[in-house]
Amino acid sequence: MTKxxxxxxxxxxxxxxxxxxxxxxxxxxxxxxxxxxxxRQTQQSATRLxxxxxxxxxxxxxxxxxxxxxxxINTIDTYVRVTNHEDQTTQRYYSPFTREFLSLDRHQVxxxxxxxxxxxxxxxxxxxxxxxxxxxxxxxxLTPIIETLLxxxxxxxxxxxxxxxxxxxxxxxxxxxxxxxxxxLNVAAQAQTQQHEKKMTLPVPNQPVxxxxxxxxxxxxxxxxxxxxxxxxxxxxxxxxxxxxxxxAILTHVQLLKRRAAEHPEIVPQSIAFIGEESxxxxxxxxxxxxxxxxxxxxxxxxxxxxxxxxxxxVATERLLIKQPLTFQGTAILVMxxxxxxxQILTALIDxxxxxxxxxxxxxxxxxxxxxxxxxxxxxxxxxxxxxxKAHIFERFYRVDAARTPAIAGTGLGLAIVAQLVKAxxxxxxxxxxxxxxxxxTLSFPRQQVHSxxxxx
Numbered sequence: 001m002t003k004x005x006x007x008x009x010x011x012x013x014x015x016x017x018x019x020x021x022x023x024x025x026x027x028x029x030x031x032x033x034x035x036x037x038x039x040r041q042t043q044q045s046a047t048r049l050x051x052x053x054x055x056x057x058x059x060x061x062x063x064x065x066x067x068x069x070x071x072x073i074n075t076i077d078t079y080v081r082v083t084n085h086e087d088q089t090t091q092r093y094y095s096p097f098t099r100e101f102l103s104l105d106r107h108q109v110x111x112x113x114x115x116x117x118x119x120x121x122x123x124x125x126x127x128x129x130x131x132x133x134x135x136x137x138x139x140x141x142l143t144p145i146i147e148t149l150l151x152x153x154x155x156x157x158x159x160x161x162x163x164x165x166x167x168x169x170x171x172x173x174x175x176x177x178x179x180x181x182x183x184x185l186n187v188a189a190q191a192q193t194q195q196h197e198k199k200m201t202l203p204v205p206n207q208p209v210x211x212x213x214x215x216x217x218x219x220x221x222x223x224x225x226x227x228x229x230x231x232x233x234x235x236x237x238x239x240x241x242x243x244x245x246x247x248x249a250i251l252t253h254v255q256l257l258k259r260r261a262a263e264h265p266e267i268v269p270q271s272i273a274f275i276g277e278e279s280x281x282x283x284x285x286x287x288x289x290x291x292x293x294x295x296x297x298x299x300x301x302x303x304x305x306x307x308x309x310x311x312x313x314x315v316a317t318e319r320l321l322i323k324q325p326l327t328f329q330g331t332a333i334l335v336m337x338x339x340x341x342x343x344q345i346l347t348a349l350i351d352x353x354x355x356x357x358x359x360x361x362x363x364x365x366x367x368x369x370x371x372x373x374x375x376x377x378x379x380x381x382x383x384x385x386x387x388x389x390k391a392h393i394f395e396r397f398y399r400v401d402a403a404r405t406p407a408i409a410g411t412g413l414g415l416a417i418v419a420q421l422v423k424a425x426x427x428x429x430x431x432x433x434x435x436x437x438x439x440x441x442t443l444s445f446p447r448q449q450v451h452s453x454x455x456x457x
Contacts, residue, residue, distance in 0.1 A: 011175040012168075019167040027156045034152045038145045046127040046140050049078060053138065054131045057082065077141035079124070084134050101139065115142070122146070246278035300338035300424045307445070308332045310339050311365055311376060314346040322354040322363070324380075330367025333374050335445040337425045345425075348418045349378040349441050357382030357438065373444040381438035390431050394419040
């Protein structure tokens with residue numbers, strides 16, 4: 001199983017490998033080019049020496065003094081033999097030191113006569129030619145060329161080693177520097193996992209951009225987690241508080257009945273009625289909590305829905321239940337949504353409007369269309385909602401202070417349920433002031449191409 005690697009180590013490994021490969025390729029190329037140029041130079045030198053040697057042969061006998069004096073290159077380490085086969089005799093002429101050179105054994109290199117190794121003389125390059133019946137042989141000493149090539153090889157190897165060492169150190173420092181923000185972010189994130197309360201924000205580096213964006217995304221996620229944690233604590237606290245009140249009232253009247261029902265039977269009907277009211281209030285609260293919990297986890301089945309038909313059915317039912325005049329305006333419009341949950345949303349909005357409006361104040365439900373959305377607007381002429389409360393009315397257990405009276409029943413969960421169902425239907429809901437007074441809730445669905453055989457028929 002492969003051992004996990006850090007980002008810095010992975011960067012170092014890949015870049016150092018690439019650096020070593022590039023250095024080796026570059027060094028090999030330099031040595032090859034220099035070696036090739038040295039071979040070409042050797043061949044050209046041998047050609048020039050051979051040309052000079054041809055001109056130095058006079059009457060089948062070489063003039064060594066003339067050849068050395070007018071040769072284009074240094075001939076000190078060059079060995080020459082001229083062989084003449086005329087008059088059935090063989091005459092050989094040797095340049096200085098050539099006899100000693102030829103007396104030693106030569107070892108061919110790479111299986112060719114061109115390059116050979118002779119003890120005490122080193123490597124030589126052999127070339128022969130014929131001129132006017134004379135056989136001309138030249139052995140060019142390769143020691144200066146080999147020394148030059150070895151010098152180039154040593155220098156290239158040293159440069160390669162220095163490049164690899166310095167490059168590795170540079171890559172190591174740069175990899176650590178590049179990954180430092182990510183490592184710091186990781187340390188901060190691990191520290192946050194030990195926090196059981198509110199999660200603090202992570203440090204946001206200025207660069208690199210990817211780590212900066214990652215830190216900002218983490219912070220946004222932490223903010224969401226913190227908000228949810230606050231909402232859960234507040235929800236639990238509010239639910240406990242709302243349930244504690246009716247339970248305490250019920251227990252009080254139960255104790256009262258235990259102590260005084262026998263002596264004062266007249267309090268029994270009143271206490272039983274109060275217990276019934278508080279039990280009903282507690283049941284409504286529990287039902288609302290269950291509905292809200294289901295709305296949080298709900299995944300609705302979306303289908304083409306005739307918005308006007310749903311609104312008409314809800315309006316017809318609500319007219320029988322509320323005292324305010326209720327009117328509907330609009331035409332058939334198709335939206336993608338869940339008809340049952342849309343009806344639940346509209347019912348809650350109409351009930352909320354009736355709860356906070358006088359009995360004679362009309363309530364209007366309108367369907368309209370904008371370039372980007374289909375809308376259902378519920379308008380009332382009730383007490384209205386101040387700007388300070390508009391941003392909070394969809395929060396759980398939130399109730400406007402003016403609504404916290406015994407005359408206006410409620411748990412503060414109705415609009416929270418509405419908000420969750422609207423979100424599940426991929427819509428939006430907003431609240432604004434109605435003119436001349438009251439409030440209006442606008443439920444919006446995105447416009448899209450919707451087909452329904454039922455409507456088209």
